[in-house]
Each structure stands twice: as C-alpha cells, then as structure tokens.
Amino acid sequence: MTNASLSPELESLAQNAKKTLDKKVVDTVQLHFHPELGAPFWLEKAKTYDFDPLKDVNCFDDLKKFPLFEDDWLRGGPVRRFLPQKWWDKPTYTFETGGTTGIPKSRCVVDDFRIDYEQFSETLPDESFPKGANWMMLGPSGPRRLRLAVEHLCQTRGGICFCVDLDPRWVVKLIKKGKIEEAKEYSAHVIDQAMTILSAGHEIQCMFTTPKLLEALALRLMDEGSSIAESGIKGIFCGGTEFTQQWYRFAREELLGPDVYITPTYGNTLMGLACGKPFIPEDNFKITYYAPQPRAAVEVVDFDDHTKLVGYDETGRVKLYTMTDELFIPGFLERDEGERELPHEKYPWDGVSGVRPYHVFAKTTTVGVY
Known part of the structure; x- marks a missing residue:
C-alpha cells in the first residue's frame, strides 16, 4: 500500500491511525485467546492453527495468518461461544441479522452497540441533530440491534426515541412469493405508523430510516401537502444498500430540500457503523464510507485473492475485520463490492465508495421494505 x-x-x-489499529488488534487477540478469560470458539480454533495467536499476532497485517471467517459459524448456538468469558457475568443481548430462510446469524453483545453509537454520535452536527431532540426510528424492529442502537443514540444525545413496528422478513417473503401488492400494503402500514408519530405532537427533529422508507414517507407527506422539513425533522441518519449516488442526489434535491x-451510513451487526465522508459539492454526490477504526477495519480486496488490496479507485470485494472486546473477526468477505478510496482528514484510513451487492450474488439478492 502506498500513500x-x-x-x-x-x-x-x-501513520498514527495505523499504530492505533495495530495496538487494538494485539489487545483484542490477547483477550479473545486468553486461556481463562477468552472466547471458547477462538480457544478451540487456536488448537488447529500452525501459529500461536498470543505470540505471533503483533500488528494488523498479522491477521492475514488467520483463515477467513465463515459467517455460517454464527448460525445457531451456543451464542456465547464468541463472547470472551470475561463478560459472562454481565447482562447480555443477542442480536440477529438476516434470517429470511434458515437459521439466522446471531451474536452476543454486552456494550458494543452502545459504544459504536456513542462514537457515531460524535460525528453528527449539533445544528442538524440538536441535543435534547426527540427521534423517530423508522426501520426494522424485533431481534435486530438497530432498534436498541438508535434508541441509545437518541438517549445519548438527550432525547426520547419513538419506534415503529417493522418485520422485514415478512416483506421479503411476500416479494419472493410474488405478492407485490401485499408488500406495498405492508410498506404503507409502516408509513402509517410514522405519520401517526409525526402528527402526535412529540416534537421529533431527528430520524433514522432507510432509503426506501424515507422516500415513501416523503411522498406521503407531499400527498398531504406537507414535507419532511415541515414535519419538523432537521437531521436524518440513513443506511441501506439502496443508498446510491443517484438516490443521494434525488434525496437532497427532491425529497428533503436545503433545510x-x-x-x-454503511454497517451491520458485525461491524458497527461506517460513516460517510462529509458532503462537498465537487464530489458530485459520491458516497465514501470509512469504517469505525480501530474497532473495525475494512479493506477492498482482489476478487480472486482476498489477501491482496486493489489499488486506489479500483474495484474489489469488501473485507471486514472486527476488533472489539466482545467480538473478534479476523477477515470476513462481505456480500458487497466497491472502490478503494484514499484516507480523509476526518477518517485517516482507507475508505470504500460505490458500495453495492457483490456481482456474483447480486442477481439472487431480494431487497424488501428497506
């Protein structure tokens, strides 16, 4: 890699960020492979390696000594096996991802979701996300981390969070069965809930939602002679694979307006939350994401060799590493691809732009109410 x-x-x-990342990797490995305090899964795996993680992992690049992480390991229990025993006496959550068919992937969490969103909170401009303002969570509920995470983000900033009830698995089932009208009715049901919350005098100024739901809400408000801005919302934190460069322009220019x-954002239950590069007009609405280093790192790697980085501005597959006190993932190939981007002053490490479903999987991916 050259800078x-x-x-x-x-x-x-x-260079300083790299030093911080190297130290975080060492600290994380020392905990997860600690003979008494470590994670049962990794202690068992260590017996199969031809190296000693406690002695031979001294920097981030040493993570390439590990085989790729397989997400199927996260399907089924016991879910605590990935959580270091150091935390086993703490109140523990389990969060799921996916699960439309078969056993969903799940992970144990003690404080990670709070830490991730407290750090994300520090990147939000106070003028658009006022301290003390109430929030609306217009996204998936149920066993997903997102609902509790957004609620904690709101509480961290001094507000109260109002949530809708949304089961994305049901929508995906409807779409797969070709029941498009029923899926539209369910989406309308979700927007009905949002409209009720906004009309109830709760003084909501901030919101999390997904591109499809934001568009549906904005159009519903327009149909009723109002708008997102007129409803009182000043700041929106938005995420999902549908957040494309073209949609970003459409949202800013057509759905939201200047106020x-x-x-x-780009994230998942394993990584946490990657922030978008601050908007500047000369970028032409290009979206570049930066992982929440040093708690997680992202590389853009060669399609045929996951140990090799692609060049800047070149296309590759997204590879994730997670290094927290509660979860260790030494290299996992995401179901996404994108372009490798240079570090930024605010996030001085590699970024990824143009994130989209990995082309090999794209044809089999069903996008629901998100």
Whole structure:
C-alpha cells in the first residue's frame, strides 16, 4: 500500500491511525485467546492453527495468518461461544441479522452497540441533530440491534426515541412469493405508523430510516401537502444498500430540500457503523464510507485473492475485520463490492465508495421494505 497521493499532514495522521489499529488488534487477540478469560470458539480454533495467536499476532497485517471467517459459524448456538468469558457475568443481548430462510446469524453483545453509537454520535452536527431532540426510528424492529442502537443514540444525545413496528422478513417473503401488492400494503402500514408519530405532537427533529422508507414517507407527506422539513425533522441518519449516488442526489434535491441534513451510513451487526465522508459539492454526490477504526477495519480486496488490496479507485470485494472486546473477526468477505478510496482528514484510513451487492450474488439478492 502506498500513500503517495496524501499530503504530509494526512500521511502523518494515517501513520498514527495505523499504530492505533495495530495496538487494538494485539489487545483484542490477547483477550479473545486468553486461556481463562477468552472466547471458547477462538480457544478451540487456536488448537488447529500452525501459529500461536498470543505470540505471533503483533500488528494488523498479522491477521492475514488467520483463515477467513465463515459467517455460517454464527448460525445457531451456543451464542456465547464468541463472547470472551470475561463478560459472562454481565447482562447480555443477542442480536440477529438476516434470517429470511434458515437459521439466522446471531451474536452476543454486552456494550458494543452502545459504544459504536456513542462514537457515531460524535460525528453528527449539533445544528442538524440538536441535543435534547426527540427521534423517530423508522426501520426494522424485533431481534435486530438497530432498534436498541438508535434508541441509545437518541438517549445519548438527550432525547426520547419513538419506534415503529417493522418485520422485514415478512416483506421479503411476500416479494419472493410474488405478492407485490401485499408488500406495498405492508410498506404503507409502516408509513402509517410514522405519520401517526409525526402528527402526535412529540416534537421529533431527528430520524433514522432507510432509503426506501424515507422516500415513501416523503411522498406521503407531499400527498398531504406537507414535507419532511415541515414535519419538523432537521437531521436524518440513513443506511441501506439502496443508498446510491443517484438516490443521494434525488434525496437532497427532491425529497428533503436545503433545510434537512442527511448523512449516509454503511454497517451491520458485525461491524458497527461506517460513516460517510462529509458532503462537498465537487464530489458530485459520491458516497465514501470509512469504517469505525480501530474497532473495525475494512479493506477492498482482489476478487480472486482476498489477501491482496486493489489499488486506489479500483474495484474489489469488501473485507471486514472486527476488533472489539466482545467480538473478534479476523477477515470476513462481505456480500458487497466497491472502490478503494484514499484516507480523509476526518477518517485517516482507507475508505470504500460505490458500495453495492457483490456481482456474483447480486442477481439472487431480494431487497424488501428497506
């Protein structure tokens, strides 16, 4: 990897970020492979390796000594096996992802979701996400981490969170069965809930939602002679694979107007939350995401060799690493692809832009109410 295109100041920031990441990797491995306090899954796996994680992992690049993480390991229990025994006496959550067919992937969490969203909170502009403002969570509920995470984000900023009831698995089932009208009715049911919350005098100024739901809400408000801005919302944190460059322009110019701030995010139950590069007009609505280092890192790797980074501006598959006190993932190939981007002053490490479903899987991916 070369940072030849970076200014001396950014190069220095990137080097410091790399040192922080290296230390985080070592600390995480030392905990997860600790003989008494570590995670049962990794302690068992260590017996199959031809290296000693406690002695031979001294920096981020050493994670390439591990085989790829397989997400099927997360299907079924016991779910605590990935959680270091250090935390087993703490109140523990289990969060699920996917699960439209078969056993869903799940992970145990003690505080990770709170830490992730507290750090994300620090990236939000107070003028658009006022401290003390109430929020609306217009996204999936049930066994997903997102509902509790957004609620904690709201509470961290001093507000109260109002949530809708949404089961995305039901929508995906309807679409797969070709019941498009029923899926539309369910989407309308979700928007009905949002409209009720907004009309109830709850003084909501901030919102999490997904691109499809934001569009549906904005159009419903327009049909009733109102708008997102007129409903009182100032700031929107939005995420989902439908958040494309074209949709970003459409949202800012057509759905929201100049008085509503929207920030794109990319994340999942395993990684946490990757922030979008701050908007500047000369980027032409290009969206670049930066992982929440050092708690997680993302690389854009060669389609045929996951140990090899692609060049800047080149296309590859997204590879995730998670290094928290509660979860260790030493390299997992996401179901996404994108372009590798240079570090940014605010996030001095590699980013990824143009995130979209990995082309090999794209034809078999069903996008529901999200």
